[in-house]
Amino acid sequence: MNATKSRSSFWSVVKILVLILVAAAVVLAAVRLIGGKPLGIRSWVDVQFWHANALFNALKHSGEVKSFNEGNYTNVVFLHHSVGENLITQTGLRQQLNDAGLDFWDHDYNYYGLNDLNGNPTGYNYWIPDDNTDPDGLAKLFSQKAYGLPLNGISGLMQHEVIVFKSCFTGNALYDDGQVETVKGYYESVHAFIRQHPEKLFILLTTPPLNSAEADPAMAARDRLMAEWLLSDEFQRDLANLYVFDLYGLLAENDPASAEYGTLRVDYRDGHDNHPNQQANQDVAPLLGSYILETIQAYQTAQN
Numbered sequence: 001m002n003a004t005k006s007r008s009s010f011w012s013v014v015k016i017l018v019l020i021l022v023a024a025a026v027v028l029a030a031v032r033l034i035g036g037k038p039l040g041i042r043s044w045v046d047v048q049f050w051h052a053n054a055l056f057n058a059l060k061h062s063g064e065v066k067s068f069n070e071g072n073y074t075n076v077v078f079l080h081h082s083v084g085e086n087l088i089t090q091t092g093l094r095q096q097l098n099d100a101g102l103d104f105w106d107h108d109y110n111y112y113g114l115n116d117l118n119g120n121p122t123g124y125n126y127w128i129p130d131d132n133t134d135p136d137g138l139a140k141l142f143s144q145k146a147y148g149l150p151l152n153g154i155s156g157l158m159q160h161e162v163i164v165f166k167s168c169f170t171g172n173a174l175y176d177d178g179q180v181e182t183v184k185g186y187y188e189s190v191h192a193f194i195r196q197h198p199e200k201l202f203i204l205l206t207t208p209p210l211n212s213a214e215a216d217p218a219m220a221a222r223d224r225l226m227a228e229w230l231l232s233d234e235f236q237r238d239l240a241n242l243y244v245f246d247l248y249g250l251l252a253e254n255d256p257a258s259a260e261y262g263t264l265r266v267d268y269r270d271g272h273d274n275h276p277n278q279q280a281n282q283d284v285a286p287l288l289g290s291y292i293l294e295t296i297q298a299y300q301t302a303q304n
Helices: 002-035 041-060 062-066 082-089 093-099 135-141 153-157 177-195 217-231 247-251 278-303
Strands: 075-079 103-107 162-166 201-205 242-245
Touching: 041 062, 075 082, 082 093, 082 103, 082 278, 093 103, 093 278, 135 177, 162 278, 177 217, 201 278, 217 247, 242 278, 247 278
Parallel strands: 075 103, 075 162, 162 201, 201 242
Antiparallel strands: none
């Protein structure tokens, strides 16, 4: 008797669930017909398929990526968005590093993904969380668990020996002092992860300055303070595997008497665009390349 009742109850629950699903489908269809707009389900499915495909290919090629690890910190990946892309594609940065014996990969927006040593798309990405490389995005990325396989964004980057990374210029949209402290907290999360992984070398680039059309003097002053803090012992402390390259300082107007002080230099910008122009990239890229090379050499020496 009890078994019969249990089976009856089970099927009753199943019927209820089926009715709920059918009702939900009817409601969604009605919303679609009345509103005349797609529900986004197909888009969501497409994104999940794309994500799964990227993960499959990242796992498939993991051995190849790791094969460049020779213990000499020559396998380098640069996580960036558009500013970093221009630093590479508008200059000889990749050639400079490859000629010096480094294996230089770079990771753009998730849509573009990972590029190989020759700058060719690999056809997959490491799935950076929310495609966000602003300080809050970096904190989320560096808060992920690092696995031996590229199962998430940080694990993909950690397949390489040297991780170069930066925030977008949007990370310098600092509207008050409270936001500055919040951003410092984000970078402290990054710092904590790096401290846990002395087997890797990390090179952080300070955030590029904003165009004066976007940043008033007060914001520009906060941006400069943030860059100076990232370069300071207060942030880096005794972390031997963290180096900071002052991209901000190379791109910003550094004359305190100038009305443009702390914003993107006049000769390094085009109109109201926040992206440094080609002249800026051609001036800065060789310095970045030299810094990466010198940092690796210094780190290799310190390890021996």
